[in-house]
Amino acid sequence: MAAEPVSLQMRRRLFVVxxxxxxxxxxxxxxxxxxxxxxxxxxxxxxxxxxxxxxxGEVIAATFIGFALTLLFGSALLDHVGMKRMLLFAAFGxxxxxxxxxxxxxxxxxxxxxxxxxxxxxxxxLGWGAVEAATNPLVAALYPEEKTHRLNILHAWWPAGIVxxxxxxxxxxxxxxxxxxxxxxxxxxxxxxAVLVWGAVFPVTERVAAGIEHADMYRELIRSxxxxxxxxxxxLTATSELAPGQWVDIALSNVVxxxxxxxxxxxxxxxxxxxxxAGPIAVKISPVGLLWFGSLFAALGLYALAAAxxxxxxxxxxxxxxxxxxxxYPTMLASVSERYPRGGAFFMGLMGFAAGLAIQFVxxxxxxxxxxxxxxxxxxxxALTNLSGAELAEVMRFASVESFQAVxxxxxxxxPVFGFIWWRDRRSGGYRPVxxxxxxxxx
Numbered sequence: 001m002a003a004e005p006v007s008l009q010m011r012r013r014l015f016v017v018x019x020x021x022x023x024x025x026x027x028x029x030x031x032x033x034x035x036x037x038x039x040x041x042x043x044x045x046x047x048x049x050x051x052x053x054x055x056x057g058e059v060i061a062a063t064f065i066g067f068a069l070t071l072l073f074g075s076a077l078l079d080h081v082g083m084k085r086m087l088l089f090a091a092f093g094x095x096x097x098x099x100x101x102x103x104x105x106x107x108x109x110x111x112x113x114x115x116x117x118x119x120x121x122x123x124x125x126l127g128w129g130a131v132e133a134a135t136n137p138l139v140a141a142l143y144p145e146e147k148t149h150r151l152n153i154l155h156a157w158w159p160a161g162i163v164x165x166x167x168x169x170x171x172x173x174x175x176x177x178x179x180x181x182x183x184x185x186x187x188x189x190x191x192x193x194a195v196l197v198w199g200a201v202f203p204v205t206e207r208v209a210a211g212i213e214h215a216d217m218y219r220e221l222i223r224s225x226x227x228x229x230x231x232x233x234x235x236l237t238a239t240s241e242l243a244p245g246q247w248v249d250i251a252l253s254n255v256v257x258x259x260x261x262x263x264x265x266x267x268x269x270x271x272x273x274x275x276x277x278a279g280p281i282a283v284k285i286s287p288v289g290l291l292w293f294g295s296l297f298a299a300l301g302l303y304a305l306a307a308a309x310x311x312x313x314x315x316x317x318x319x320x321x322x323x324x325x326x327x328x329y330p331t332m333l334a335s336v337s338e339r340y341p342r343g344g345a346f347f348m349g350l351m352g353f354a355a356g357l358a359i360q361f362v363x364x365x366x367x368x369x370x371x372x373x374x375x376x377x378x379x380x381x382x383a384l385t386n387l388s389g390a391e392l393a394e395v396m397r398f399a400s401v402e403s404f405q406a407v408x409x410x411x412x413x414x415x416p417v418f419g420f421i422w423w424r425d426r427r428s429g430g431y432r433p434v435x436x437x438x439x440x441x442x443x
Contacts, residue, residue: 004160006203011142014203015150015195018135019157021087022096024189025128026161026268031182032121033264034169035101038179039117046109050381053399057364061116066093066125067132068356074348079214079216083202086134091194093127096120098183098190100198105180107407122313123378124186125356132352137345140337141206148287148334149279155330156275159268178186206251227340227347231354233417234332237291238355239362240298240411241253241325263314267322286431287335288422291326295414297324302408308402324411329355338433362407367379368405373399 006014036056036260044052074086100120107113165185172181177362186189203209207217221227301321333348337362339345377395378384387395425431 004202006142006212010201012143013064013196014138014142014202015154016140017087017193017200018154018211020189020196021090021135022130022154022157023161023164024090024186024193025131026158027165027189028063028094028124028128028186029158029163030162030169030264030268031186034165034182035179036060042105042116042179043109043113047111047114049385051371053374054364055114055369055370059114059121061361061364062118062357063125064356064359066122066127066356067129068353070129071133071349071352071356072131075345075352076218077138078133078204078349079431080346082136083138084197084200086130087197088194090127090130090134091197093123093125093130094186094190094201094248097123097125097127101183101273102180123185127190129352129356133328133345133349136337136348137205138202140348141203141209144206146279147337148282148331150326151330151334151337152275152278156272158329159271159275160174161266162268163272165260165267170262170265173232194326204262205345206341210341212342212344216222216342217344217346220340224340224343227336227343227350229417230332230336230339231350233414234351234354235249235327235358236410237332237359239407240295240302240414241328263318264314267318270319270322271326272369274323274328278327278331282331286332286422286425287338288425288431290331290416291335292415292418292422294326294328294331295322295411295418297321298328299408299411299415300324302411303405306405306408328428365406370399370403378390381392 021097039059040052040056044055048055074081078086097120100123102120104113104116104120107116136151139150139154140305152242168185169182170227172179285293297320301317301319303315304317305321308317308436333351336343336347336351343350374395375381375384377398378387384395
């Protein structure tokens with residue numbers, strides 16, 4: 001790592017590299033949403049019909065386990081490992097993980113194929129975590145005076161990747177190409193990322209540049225107990241955004257009779273545009289005000305999605321939900337970085353860890369709720385096996401609504417928390433980012 005400031009040209013290159021890395025993980029998110037139904041139908045239904053949706057939730061949740069683990073340990077060691085190595089590891093994880101999932105499909109419906117899919121998605125999750133561990137503190141170091149704006153632009157490339165992945169998935173489906181091609185597409189951005197990263201010169205993190213000791217980064221957990229509240233809130237904001245997005249293809253395809261990925265593409269395109277305007281909005285109402293309004297719209301949108309029974313209603317509800325969750329993830333990262341800058345990459349990594357930890361538990365639970373509801377509607381496993389046509393569709397519709405309603409109340413829990421922080425900031429003179437030279441952080 002270079003100790004001296006990077007040149008303007010290199011700063012621009014590193015921002016492009018960061019955007020590409022985020023685009024890659026967004027593409028991976030869309031690919032998983034695309035293939036979730038195929039994994040269930042082609043592998044897991046034959047392996048265990050009663051638990052097939054739970055198995056889908058388990059293997060997709062493995063991605064979030066990898067994401068959380070890399071963020072937890074990778075962020076803590078980022079200053080030792082280096083941003084370059086972290087991003088090269090991310091490219092490797094997406095490349096090998098994609099190959100393993102494709103290889104699993106050649107084995108048929110066996111326990112070995114289940115665990116190979118699990119391992120492949122776990123590897124892509126490790127790569128996802130490595131991207132977040134490197135790019136978030138990188139952008140904070142490159143643009144310390146405009147973190148909320150730049151981190152929202154950075155994470156605008158997440159929904160851009162989802163849009164690209166969703167459109168690719170629809171195109172492959174239109175030409176009746178096998179779902180495995182979806183996974184192989186992830187290799188392309190991984191290779192491009194590796195090439196661009198190899199010759200780049202990276203800066204040190206903002207904490208290191210300020211001369212703050214590595215041990216002091218960990219001591220900040222004791223000095224700033226208010227961070228734990230933000231950690232908890234990150235679990236809820238991530239549940240509001242990422243869990244419904246990853247489940248949307250299975251659930252909405254059954255509810256409204258359309259491919260759920262179409263809705264995900266639409267919401268992601270909306271988010272890509274809106275995240276470019278986060279900076280001016282945050283200046284007007286403060287980052288925490290932005291989070292409060294986001295939680296309100298997310299709750300309204302999720303309840304509406306659970307009740308939608310036509311494509312038009314689904315698009316309307318998705319618009320409300322998309323507006324709500326649009327700024328949540330990057331603004332949470334920026335808020336923590338601005339309130340607790342001494343926590344450095346470690347604190348930003350802990351926030352991503354909170355997100356991954358939450359989804360690791362939520363997705364299997366959504367799958368379990370789905371399985372329980374479909375058995376309740378059918379009457380028994382045997383009855384479910386014998387269903388077909390309109391009767392089977394109605395059972396799946398009921399199960400999908402139940403699984404979506406389970407997360408609809410989550411954003412409501414955030415309203416009083418963000419409301420209190422917003423009120424306290426205003427009472428103390430308005431929101432002000434904490435300088436690294438300050439003796440204390442706000443909570």
